Amino acid sequence: MTIRLHAQPYDLAATGFYFETLDEYQSKAAKLRNDYGERVEEFEIQFIDGDRIECDLAQAIGINQADLGQYFDAVDSWDVHDKTVVILAVGECGYRFEASTQPSDFDMDIYHVETMRELAEQFVDEGLFGDIPERLQFYIDYDAIARDLAVDYSEAEVAGTRLICRAA
Known part of the structure; x- marks a missing residue:
């Protein structure tokens, strides 16, 4: 176009x-x-x-x-x-x-998720918080992790796509 x-x-x-x-x-x-x-x-x-x-x-x-x-x-x-x-x-x-x-002037972390909670879940799944035994995974407070992530990460929309980003 x-x-x-x-x-x-x-x-x-x-x-x-x-x-x-x-x-x-x-x-x-x-x-x-x-x-x-x-x-x-x-x-x-x-x-x-x-x-x-x-x-x-x-x-x-x-x-x-x-x-x-x-x-x-x-x-x-x-x-x-x-x-x-x-x-x-x-x-x-x-x-x-x-x-x-x-674009290479900027060190940006970009995640293709819609909410901070989804980012928190992704970080836990990727092992960012270490190995969590399966029996304890149901007790993880993803909302609390999402609130903590909101200090350093921002929600944005680019071309109709929701993203989470952080300037590193």
Whole structure:
């Protein structure tokens, strides 16, 4: 699916335009004039249509004129996991998105579970708390473990998928 964005001028005497590529944006922006014939230079970039992951990425990084090229590069070259890492790191954990930002800049633990309780159950099943005899497994308080995990882990939604993450 292609991405469709809109450049909304801050100049009230000008009309914005839709675009799908960086080249198209640059070409249209260079030609745009307001009602008085003056060149329009500043735009708000709005995400209009595309896959949910690209929408979430645009929202997380706060897409603007300065990072538009990097956004298009990320959409074309990063896989879903890389986009998810950046969305969570920047959008949920407070990291900054800069001109040189790459997914490998962030050390994120991502779990594809819907709740902290499911994460607690997964950790117990994986042996994080050591070997627990089968006769004692029914007495484990998964809700208490989930509350403790909530101190270091966050629940998030990326492209319609619920995740649990932690910036390591």
